[in-house]
Amino acid sequence: MTTETAEQARLTAVLLQHEVEQFYYHESALLDAHRYEDWVFLFTEDTHYFMPLRRTVTRRQLHLEFTKPGEMAFFDEDKNYLEIRARKFATGTSWAEDPPSRTRHLITNVRIGEKSGDELQVHSNFLLYRTRLKNDLDQWVGRREDTLRRTEAGLAIAKRHIFLDQTVLQSANLSSFF
Amino acid sequence: MAETKVADQLDSLVSLERGEIDRRIFSDPEIFDLEMKHIFGRAWLFLCHESQIPRRGDFFEAPMGTDNVLVVRQKDGGIKAFLNTCSHRGNAVCRAEEGNVRNFMCTYHGWTFGLDGELVGVPGSSLFYKDKLDRSKHPLRKVAQLESYRGFVFATFDETAPPLPEYLGATGRLGLDLLAERGDMEVIPGIQKFTVKTNWKFTVDNVFDYYHPQITHMSAFALGLIPAPPDNYMEGGAKSETGANLEVPFLPTDLHNVVMVGEYGHAISGPDQDALEVSTGVEPFAWRHNDETQARLGRHGSRVAGHPHIFPTTWVTAGGQLSLRVPREPGVTEIWWFSFRDKNASPEENAALLSSHIHFFGPAGLLEQEDGENWAQSTLQTKGLHSREVPQLLKMGLGTSEVVKDDGLAIIDAPINEHAQLWTYHSWREWLRNPTWEELRERTVPHDRF
Numbered sequence: 185m186t187t188e189t190a191e192q193a194r195l196t197a198v199l200l201q202h203e204v205e206q207f208y209y210h211e212s213a214l215l216d217a218h219r220y221e222d223w224v225f226l227f228t229e230d231t232h233y234f235m236p237l238r239r240t241v242t243r244r245q246l247h248l249e250f251t252k253p254g255e256m257a258f259f260d261e262d263k264n265y266l267e268i269r270a271r272k273f274a275t276g277t278s279w280a281e282d283p284p285s286r287t288r289h290l291i292t293n294v295r296i297g298e299k300s301g302d303e304l305q306v307h308s309n310f311l312l313y314r315t316r317l318k319n320d321l322d323q324w325v326g327r328r329e330d331t332l333r334r335t336e337a338g339l340a341i342a343k344r345h346i347f348l349d350q351t352v353l354q355s356a357n358l359s360s361f362f
Numbered sequence: 363m364a365e366t367k368v369a370d371q372l373d374s375l376v377s378l379e380r381g382e383i384d385r386r387i388f389s390d391p392e393i394f395d396l397e398m399k400h401i402f403g404r405a406w407l408f409l410c411h412e413s414q415i416p417r418r419g420d421f422f423e424a425p426m427g428t429d430n431v432l433v434v435r436q437k438d439g440g441i442k443a444f445l446n447t448c449s450h451r452g453n454a455v456c457r458a459e460e461g462n463v464r465n466f467m468c469t470y471h472g473w474t475f476g477l478d479g480e481l482v483g484v485p486g487s488s489l490f491y492k493d494k495l496d497r498s499k500h501p502l503r504k505v506a507q508l509e510s511y512r513g514f515v516f517a518t519f520d521e522t523a524p525p526l527p528e529y530l531g532a533t534g535r536l537g538l539d540l541l542a543e544r545g546d547m548e549v550i551p552g553i554q555k556f557t558v559k560t561n562w563k564f565t566v567d568n569v570f571d572y573y574h575p576q577i578t579h580m581s582a583f584a585l586g587l588i589p590a591p592p593d594n595y596m597e598g599g600a601k602s603e604t605g606a607n608l609e610v611p612f613l614p615t616d617l618h619n620v621v622m623v624g625e626y627g628h629a630i631s632g633p634d635q636d637a638l639e640v641s642t643g644v645e646p647f648a649w650r651h652n653d654e655t656q657a658r659l660g661r662h663g664s665r666v667a668g669h670p671h672i673f674p675t676t677w678v679t680a681g682g683q684l685s686l687r688v689p690r691e692p693g694v695t696e697i698w699w700f701s702f703r704d705k706n707a708s709p710e711e712n713a714a715l716l717s718s719h720i721h722f723f724g725p726a727g728l729l730e731q732e733d734g735e736n737w738a739q740s741t742l743q744t745k746g747l748h749s750r751e752v753p754q755l756l757k758m759g760l761g762t763s764e765v766v767k768d769d770g771l772a773i774i775d776a777p778i779n780e781h782a783q784l785w786t787y788h789s790w791r792e793w794l795r796n797p798t799w800e801e802l803r804e805r806t807v808p809h810d811r812f
Contacts, residue, residue, distance in 0.1 A: 235726075236552070237552040237553070239458075239460060239552075240457070240458050240459045241458045241459070241461050242457075242458050242463075245461045245462070248461070251551055251552035252551075254712075254713075254716070255551040255552045256550050256551065256553070256554060256699075256701050256716070256719065256720070258720075258724060258725065258726045259720070259726055260716070260717070260720050265721065268585055268587070268728070269728070271585060272581050272582075272584075272728060275580070275581040275584045275585065277580035277584060278581040278732070279578065279580075279732050279735065279736075280732045280734075280735055316735075320738075351459065351555070352555040352556065352557060352696060353555065353725055354556075354557050355556065355557065355725065356556065356557070356558040356559065356725065356734030356735060356738060357556075357725045357726070357730070357731035357732075357734050357735070358725045358726035358731065359731045
């Protein structure tokens, strides 16, 4: 009986892991196919999409490495601003993405943490590879800390904090989503 | 181009009369070296704001040309700045961008420097040096002069440079006043830094360019992020790739600009405040609508809603940010954004301000994400053997504007124009001649007509 319960728990964990990973693959596919408005649909109404600034600091001051909400950031978005950004691409005059970038979102190291109620904490790593025009190449690597929430429509992103591995950004813009 | 050759050709590189610039100035490596020497090696350069280093031992690493300097809050509350290079073997004595320390220690051999840059520790001083090394002779190399203007810290490598307020002149001081007057200002933690494959001069030129927003930032207009009155679209002029007329927003023909050009190359250019408010129907500058502020800005300064620029690379925005355009290579520039807030503002005001800081400029900014690609493409084309022979045009409004000199300012009232850009390149050329400060000042006294 005990064995069966433990096995059941493992199976549940595997299924959840599968579900979360499939969710991320679906999300990545939407972005790489330029389906930004469908992508925004994956976020809850109260979402917080945040990419702080990272600073090169000494190990002793590592707690100051990232800026916090209320300080400067690259992205500090509510659902409304995510919608604005998605609509911007659709104007036909958003030149930083017209001609469009080619992107590939690679999501790895998906680790499911604390579960409470209908929410899940999920950490993952990403590689966002982007080429633009004839020979522009940008690559961003980092990690994401998400809160996923179970809604009637399926999993949704209630919080995404994105931690880039670069301090001085090695690209002319961040006109892609992470 | 060899140095002598560049010196001979300076007059043909920039022509105020024709409104033409030689594109080679954006990619020639020898011109870049001359800029580092004659401009960045001499000018007063913005390092940081005092609020970034409030406590003893706080430091911020800032660029001065191709050098990196550490700006450090001293034990006595003063500020010093010195090159981030060990006097022994040259290693950087600090590899963090900002933080707080008691000492700077070189991780190569352990030479240790105090907050004032003095050499205070040499491992094995008696064993290896037999106590013969005179520590007082090997401090970190200090900048020649450092001064603050209303909290903005500047330094120069030239000990003969005039004092900062004199260097800034009425135009440069007004540029900084337009930020300082907003309240008890401090930098919001976090300096956005990003890299664009462009020559730094394109990023400066763009500061004064009110001709590009209607096209470059068209998507931001479409989203209502930049207010434009609904009936203020101009048809024609631009045609889309399918041949259709583009309805171009903004820029009502009567949008009035006020331009100020000053000695050493400083300039302010952009819409007159009243014109902007009338044409867009919004009132974006509440902070300045009181008698005290108006009096401090002066009757001309209080009309300015455009972009002040301190030569060579410091831009103050209308929204309360300061951008530094940091040259790294002829074709590589870092953009740094310092974002300010009033210490006494309410949490609601701060949140709204932060949102506008994040959503307008910076690499993810809904405006600026469009700019970098323009500058990079312009820079790329200056490398083509034949493309670089095509002159760069700055003819808008050329020869049509009178200059009124009043209150120490040289003021031009005109519709959208390219006077400030042309003034920047003119001053740039005079700096490259490497004149004395007196000569430079004389040669950058604004003309009577533009």
